[in-house]
Amino acid sequence: MKLPLAQLLTFLGMVLLIATGMATWLSWRLVWILDLPAPWSLVGTAAIVGWIGLMVAGMILPRLLGKGPVMDRFAQLAFLALGLFSLVLSTTMVRDLLWLSWDLFSGIPALAAVASVPRLDRALAGSTVAIGGISLGLLLLGWRQARSTPAVRRVEIPIAGLPAALDGFTIAQLSDIHVGPTIDATWLAPVVARTNELQADLVVITGDVVDGSVRDLARHVAPLGGLRGRHGTFFVTGNHEYYAGARDWCAHMQGLGLRVLDNEHVLIEHGTGRLLLVGVPDHHAGRFPGHRAPDPAAALAGAPSRDTTVLLAHQPRTGRLAQGLGIDLQLSGHTHGGQIWPWMHMVWLQQPMTAGLERLGDLQVYTSRGTGYWGPPVRLGAPPEISLLVLRAA
Numbered sequence: 001m002k003l004p005l006a007q008l009l010t011f012l013g014m015v016l017l018i019a020t021g022m023a024t025w026l027s028w029r030l031v032w033i034l035d036l037p038a039p040w041s042l043v044g045t046a047a048i049v050g051w052i053g054l055m056v057a058g059m060i061l062p063r064l065l066g067k068g069p070v071m072d073r074f075a076q077l078a079f080l081a082l083g084l085f086s087l088v089l090s091t092t093m094v095r096d097l098l099w100l101s102w103d104l105f106s107g108i109p110a111l112a113a114v115a116s117v118p119r120l121d122r123a124l125a126g127s128t129v130a131i132g133g134i135s136l137g138l139l140l141l142g143w144r145q146a147r148s149t150p151a152v153r154r155v156e157i158p159i160a161g162l163p164a165a166l167d168g169f170t171i172a173q174l175s176d177i178h179v180g181p182t183i184d185a186t187w188l189a190p191v192v193a194r195t196n197e198l199q200a201d202l203v204v205i206t207g208d209v210v211d212g213s214v215r216d217l218a219r220h221v222a223p224l225g226g227l228r229g230r231h232g233t234f235f236v237t238g239n240h241e242y243y244a245g246a247r248d249w250c251a252h253m254q255g256l257g258l259r260v261l262d263n264e265h266v267l268i269e270h271g272t273g274r275l276l277l278v279g280v281p282d283h284h285a286g287r288f289p290g291h292r293a294p295d296p297a298a299a300l301a302g303a304p305s306r307d308t309t310v311l312l313a314h315q316p317r318t319g320r321l322a323q324g325l326g327i328d329l330q331l332s333g334h335t336h337g338g339q340i341w342p343w344m345h346m347v348w349l350q351q352p353m354t355a356g357l358e359r360l361g362d363l364q365v366y367t368s369r370g371t372g373y374w375g376p377p378v379r380l381g382a383p384p385e386i387s388l389l390v391l392r393a394a
Helices: 005-030 038-065 069-105 110-115 122-147 185-197 214-226 239-243 246-255 296-300 316-322 343-349
Strands: 151-159 170-174 202-206 233-236 264-270 273-279 308-312 329-332 356-360 363-367 385-393
Touching (some): 005 069, 069 122, 151 363, 185 214, 185 385, 202 329, 233 273, 239 246, 264 296, 273 296, 296 308, 296 316, 316 329, 316 363
Parallel strands (some): 170 202, 202 233, 273 308, 308 329
């Protein structure tokens, strides 16, 4: 996807600023702190700068040059480097916290330990080597978890006033697949097959299916056309659809047989029960020219009488717009459950919940950890899932 010049320059400026800060900090904590002889210190610093440069190039070049076999392989390498960086950053921070705690309890002022670059003993030098080994091990573990076909996570959801006809109604939810440089049709086909094995009453996809254009990825999302639910398959947009041409993707999803809900509702009759399915676009869709912001109230306008109402909204925080509307359950994704430890502990800075079933005001919200992943092909502490949600009478 090619960006307008102003957006591209802003993006480049932010990326370069962050990259410079990361290179400086990591060089300090892993290389300069060891007081190595000048040639080796320079080599170590250059390696870190090159490492971070690879990550930055992996984020920028695919946007400029588009998709292709060479660029895909380059992006995969860059994303692995990003995953390793995340783990090295986390383990380095843990080591430094332990070190500062030891200094504090040993009577050495912790602040002085932060402000200076002390000469380290063999133990600290050994810990620097250990950081690399531990991070590589965690990278392999996280890669295996991310690349395997997600397990089914069955969750029973109590709904007050649910009629007997809807007791046991099943919804299979996929979210945050992120078809792109590292996820293709070969990975997606088994996910579709496992979802169909559930024989769910309803199949829903709560956004972020793609990281690229219809032209580049159409053949890789084709397996989604094989999804089968008793009452059909439904889709709402996530933020990544808007980076890649949401209007084209919505038309393409419709062509695959998925019903796109864009501030709309559809009544599903299941025996004598009546379930209203409501769908809204991504939380920030209104920021993109020609697209509407999510509006649960507008999506409910003219809705017939029903027994239960389920809202599809990519981001959990959209639930704040759904307060007081009589919606029983919202299904969301977006967070990836944090994807890589320890970042799941930071999700609360943007979203009211990270994963699982929680309550937001008068609304129950189920947040999927996601079916795929974004960026690094790594999941650690937040396994992917195909969600099977079973409605139960409270």
